[in-house]
Structure formats: C-alpha cells, structure tokens
Amino acid sequence: MWGNQNRTLWFWVFVGPFLLGLGVFTYIPLGWSVYLSFFDAHNTVTPDDFVGFGNYRAMLRNEAFTDSLWTFFVFSLFIVPATYALSLALALMVHRQRRAQAFFRSVFFLPAACSYVVAALIWKMSIFNGVRFGLANTVLGWFGGDQIAWLSTTDPPWYWAVIVTVRLWLQAGFYMVLFLAGLQRISPTLYEAAAVDGARPGWQVFRHITFPQLRATSVAVVLLLVINAFQAFDEFYNLLSDSRGYPPYARPPLVYLYHTALGQGQNLGLGSAGAVLLALIIAVVTVGQAKWFGLGRKEAE
Amino acid sequence: MRERPTAGRGDAVVRAGRALRLSLLIALALLFLIPFYLLVRNGLSAESDITSPEWTFFPSSLRWGNVKELFDDTSVPFARSLLNSSLIAVATTLGTLLLASLAGYGLARIPYRHANKVFYAILGTLMVPASVTFVPSFVLVSSLGWVSTLRGLIVPTLFSAFACFIFRQYFLGFPRELEDAARVDGLGYWRTYWRVVVPNSRPVFAAVGTIVFIGAWNSFLWPLVIGQDRNAWTVQVALSSFTTSQVIRLHELFIAAAVSIVPLLVVFLFFQRWIVAGVERSGIDD
Numbered sequence: 001m002w003g004n005q006n007r008t009l010w011f012w013v014f015v016g017p018f019l020l021g022l023g024v025f026t027y028i029p030l031g032w033s034v035y036l037s038f039f040d041a042h043n044t045v046t047p048d049d050f051v052g053f054g055n056y057r058a059m060l061r062n063e064a065f066t067d068s069l070w071t072f073f074v075f076s077l078f079i080v081p082a083t084y085a086l087s088l089a090l091a092l093m094v095h096r097q098r099r100a101q102a103f104f105r106s107v108f109f110l111p112a113a114c115s116y117v118v119a120a121l122i123w124k125m126s127i128f129n130g131v132r133f134g135l136a137n138t139v140l141g142w143f144g145g146d147q148i149a150w151l152s153t154t155d156p157p158w159y160w161a162v163i164v165t166v167r168l169w170l171q172a173g174f175y176m177v178l179f180l181a182g183l184q185r186i187s188p189t190l191y192e193a194a195a196v197d198g199a200r201p202g203w204q205v206f207r208h209i210t211f212p213q214l215r216a217t218s219v220a221v222v223l224l225l226v227i228n229a230f231q232a233f234d235e236f237y238n239l240l241s242d243s244r245g246y247p248p249y250a251r252p253p254l255v256y257l258y259h260t261a262l263g264q265g266q267n268l269g270l271g272s273a274g275a276v277l278l279a280l281i282i283a284v285v286t287v288g289q290a291k292w293f294g295l296g297r298k299e300a301e
Numbered sequence: 302m303r304e305r306p307t308a309g310r311g312d313a314v315v316r317a318g319r320a321l322r323l324s325l326l327i328a329l330a331l332l333f334l335i336p337f338y339l340l341v342r343n344g345l346s347a348e349s350d351i352t353s354p355e356w357t358f359f360p361s362s363l364r365w366g367n368v369k370e371l372f373d374d375t376s377v378p379f380a381r382s383l384l385n386s387s388l389i390a391v392a393t394t395l396g397t398l399l400l401a402s403l404a405g406y407g408l409a410r411i412p413y414r415h416a417n418k419v420f421y422a423i424l425g426t427l428m429v430p431a432s433v434t435f436v437p438s439f440v441l442v443s444s445l446g447w448v449s450t451l452r453g454l455i456v457p458t459l460f461s462a463f464a465c466f467i468f469r470q471y472f473l474g475f476p477r478e479l480e481d482a483a484r485v486d487g488l489g490y491w492r493t494y495w496r497v498v499v500p501n502s503r504p505v506f507a508a509v510g511t512i513v514f515i516g517a518w519n520s521f522l523w524p525l526v527i528g529q530d531r532n533a534w535t536v537q538v539a540l541s542s543f544t545t546s547q548v549i550r551l552h553e554l555f556i557a558a559a560v561s562i563v564p565l566l567v568v569f570l571f572f573q574r575w576i577v578a579g580v581e582r583s584g585i586d587d
C-alpha cells in the first residue's frame with residue numbers, strides 16, 4: 001500500500017474530489033465568464049451575438065463603472081490606514097497588558113462574529129440615523145452640534161463616516177490577532193540587547209525593534225486589507241439601499257456589477273466583462289503590492 | 302517576557318504609564334461593546350423607545366415578549382431562515398473539513414510527481430476573489446437548476462482553497478514518527494489518515510471548522526444571489542430584506558438581529574482560542 005504504484009492512486013483518492021469541485025465551481029465559472037464577456041448576453045447564458053471587445057469598451061466608457069472604481073479608491077484610502085493603525089495599536093496595548101489580557105482580546109475580537117448585515121442594521125437604524133433618532137446625533141446634541149443626515153447627504157459626504165466605521169469595528173480585532181501573533185514571535189533577547197544599548201522603552205524600542213520585526217505581518221495585513229476592500233459589498237448594499245433602490249453615489253464595483261448582471265436588465269455579458277476587468281485590476285494591484293513589499297523573496301517551503 | 306528593564310525611570314512614571322494604558326483599553330473596550338448593547342437594548346424595547354428623538358440609555362421598559370412576537374409574526378419567514386442558515390452552516394462546515402483535510406493531507410504527505418503543480422493550481426484560486434466570480438457562478442448554478450435550493454447554497458461553497466491551504470501547512474508539520482508506527486502496523490494511507498492523523502489533529506480541525514462556520518453563517522452575497530425564493534432565504538438575507546423593505550417593525554428587526562448572532566457567540570466564545578491558534582498557524586503572517 002505504501003509502494004510506488006499505489007501512491008499516485010491514493011494521491012488522487014485524497015485530492016481528486018476537492019480538485020474536481022474546485023474545477024467545476026471555480027475554473028468553469030471563470031472560463032464561462034470570459035466567454036460571456038465577448039457576447040451580447042441579456043437574460044441568456046448561451047448567447048450567439050458575438051461582440052468582441054464591445055462589452056469591455058462599453059464598460060470602460062461607462063461612468064457608473066469608473067465611478068465605482070473611484071468609490072473603491074476613496075474607500076480603501078480611508079479604511080486601509082485606519083484599520084492598520086487601530087489594529088496595531090490595540091495589539092501593542094493588549095500584548096503589554098498583563099491583567100485581564102484574555103478579556104480585552106475577546107472584546108476587540110468579538111465583532112468578528114457579527115455579520116455585516118447585522119452591523120449595518122445597528123449603524124443605519126440606531127447610531128447614524130439622521131432623520132429623527134440615533135445615538136450619534138444625540139451625542140452631537142450634548143455638545144450643541146447640529147443634527148446630521150448621515151446617510152442621505154452627499155455634500156458633505158457624511159456617509160463615508162458611517163461606511164468606514166462599520167468595517168473598522170468589524171475587522172480591527174481580526175487584524176489585531178495577526179499582530180499579536182507577530183509580537184509573540186519577537187525574541188525577548190532583542191529587547192534585552194536594546195536595553196543594554198540604552199534604548200529607552202517606548203518609542204525608541206518600538207521604532208528600532210518592534211516595528212521592523214513586524215514587517216512580514218504588516219505586509220500581509222496591508223495586502224489582505226486592500227483585497228478585502230476591493231470586495232466590499234455587504235455594508236454598502238445594506239447601509240445605502242432602501243425600498244426605492246440604491247442611490248447613485250457610493251457604489252463600489254461589486255454593487256454596480258450585482259445590479260448590472262442580476263438587476264432588471266440581467267446583462268450578463270456586460271456584467272462578466274466588468275467582473276473580468278475587476279479581477280485583472282485586483283491581480284495587478286496584488287502582484288504589484290507584493291513586488292513592492294518584496295514578498296516572495298523568502299519563498300522557501 | 303513582558304517585563305522590561307525600566308532603565309532608571311522612576312516607579313511612579315512606570316505606574317502612571319500602566320494606568321494610562323489600562324484606562325485607554327477600558328475606554329476602547331466600552332466603545333467596541335456599544336453596538337452590541339444597542340442591539341439588545343433596541344431588541345427588548347417598545348418601538349417608540351427606538352424611534353424617540355429623546356434617546357435614552359435605558360429603554361422605558363424591557364419587553365422580553367418581543368422574541369415571541371418575532372416568531373409569531375407570520376409575515377416574516379424568520380424561523381425558516383434560521384433553519385436554512387443552520388443547515389447551510391453545518392453542512393458547509395462538515396463538507397469543507399472533509400474535502401479540504403483529505404486534499405491537504407494528500408498534498409502534504411503522499412509523494413506524487415505533480416503534487417506541486419496541483420498545489421499551485423489550488424493556491425491560484427485564492428488570488429481570484431470569490432466574489433468576482435459570482436456572475437459566472439450564478440450562471441452555472443442557474444443552468445443546473447439549483448437556484449433557491451439548499452444544494453445551490455451549499456455545494457459551490459464546499460471547495461475552499463483557504464481551508465485546503467491551512468490543512469496542507471499543518472500536515473507538513475505533522476510528526477512522521479506517528480505515521481511510521483502506523484505503517485509498521487500495516488495500515489495503508491486511508492486507515493492511517495482516519496485512525497492516526499485525524500485523532501491527533503483536533504486543534505486544526507476545530508480552528509478551520511470555526512472559521513468556516515462563522516463565514517458560512519455570515520455570508521451574504523451568494524445567498525442573496527441564489528436564495529431568490531423566500532423559502533430559501535438565509536438569516537442574513539432575511540434581515541437585509543427587512544431593513545430595505547420596512548414592512549417589519551423596528552423592535553422586531555433588532556430582536557431578529559440579536560437572535561441571529563446568538564449561535565455564533567456560543568461557537569465563538571467556546572472556540573475562540575482555536576481561532577487564534579488557527580490564525581497563528583495559518584502562516585499568512587509568516
């Protein structure tokens with residue numbers, strides 16, 4: 001049974017079912033998507049009206065689509081640095097806290113068990129309800145501030161405060177755990193050496209020991225944050241749509257594609273072209289970032 | 302080793318620093334807990350306490366009857382959506398653990414010439430964000446006639462490259478001595494896997510299982526796309542359609558949301574240390 005002959009067979013017994021499913025439910029949809037993107041496919045998955053790169057041209061000239069890319073860009077400009085800074089700060093504080101460390105870690109990690117749908121409900125209907133009630137406006141009122149219509153005003157765009165804080169609350173704890181894992185791996189001898197060299201605990205030690213030692217973790221965190229921001233859908237959809245539909249602003253790519261491909265027009269060709277474009281952009285950004293950070297240099301497994 | 306030399310600084314300064322850090326942590330912890338408090342507060346209030354312009358910390362009365370009202374309300378398929386979500390989350394978790402652990406073991410421990418190529422073919426799909434493929438996946442599932450069925454909601458999500466990757470990394474570090482002992486006893490790959498490897502790998506199964514369960518319970522885009530019929534709604538889709546349609550009363554909506562996170566909080570508090578261990582072991586920050 002452990003002989004050469006049977007090894008190949010057993011390899012496929014173990015790996016085959018998984019690979020087959022992955023092929024059917026990931027590779028085939030990918031191929032099909034590329035195929036559909038070259039056809040005029042309204043309400044049909046077996047179109048025969050070949051349009052070449054027409055869908056791609058239409059998508060790139062479509063202001064709603066380019067605006068959605070712009071929305072993603074603004075969103076990641078807020079959410080990536082904010083999450084990075086908050087999760088790193090939480091990790092540093094929790095790591096040094098001896099008493100009740102597990103309690104604090106649990107509290108900050110707890111929102112990870114909450115769904116975007118539930119969090120969006122709390123944010124939209126309880127904290128940032130700007131019409132009649134809401135915690136944020138109540139707090140503003142204590143300080144004599146004016147009431148703000150958080151989600152329905154575009155000038156100034158207060159909706160960003162709502163969208164960004166939901167995600168910050170939901171994901172900061174998860175990235176804090178990544179940083180905590182990184183902090184635990186830093187050798188205590190480095191700190192002892194620093195103390196011998198006269199480095200003062202606090203900023204100096206952080207700058208010269210802790211932060212450089214967390215480099216690999218930082219790179220992974222930033223990559224994950226950007227990829228996740230690209231896929232934002234749940235909170236935008238749930239915070240901004242109502243019975244009348246989705247407003248024309250703050251529509252990230254996935255929300256736009258959802259409405260294009262599965263909305264009333266069911267334009268699957270155009271939607272697929274958008275999906276392929278989005279996948280290409282994500283690939284370029286991810287690979288570019290990885291190169292920029294020098295990831296893969298120590299790829300030795 | 303959190304104790305560091307204080308380099309001649311006074312004890313008072315150190316103690317002040319510690320107190321400052323602790324107060325900051327407590328303040329942040331309260332801030333993080335406020336949304337949970339609001340969920341419960343609103344869920345147990347009368348509707349007038351939620352929409353009142355005069356917001357108060359405590360509602361005027363606690364109405365536990367809201368839970369009963371929610372399940373008695375026949376205009377809302379809430380119980381059905383809870384059942385759907387439970388079935389989907391359990392089936393997805395068990396299926397993923399089985400398929401991904403077998404594949405991970407095969408890739409890590411059964412010598413095969415093209416094992417690395419297969420591994421990269423699997424790893425490559427991690428680069429393709431699942432939500433970018435939702436259009437073609439929807440097309441595929443609808444041409445199979447699986448829209449609004451549990452099959453359509455479960456089967457396509459069973460093949461998690463992420464879970465497979467974690468299992469492979471874990472099995473690469475599995476002690477060979479245990480397998481060698483099994484080999485001497487005349488066990489083949491299959492029985493070695495079930496009798497020796499799985500029983501000795503409970504932590505990684507618990508970690509991956511918890512992460513998959515939470516992900517399946519909270520997932521929204523795929524159930525939204527596939528669960529078009531009310532009877533196929535998951536709890537997230539049901540909640541979302543309540544928020545956007547406004548036919549439901551607010552206190553019912555909040556108590557529904559609160560009920561929807563109870564199963565997760567139980568799983569979460571019970572398995573939290575496994576999640577942390579799983580994250581540390583996944584190697585994503587290595």
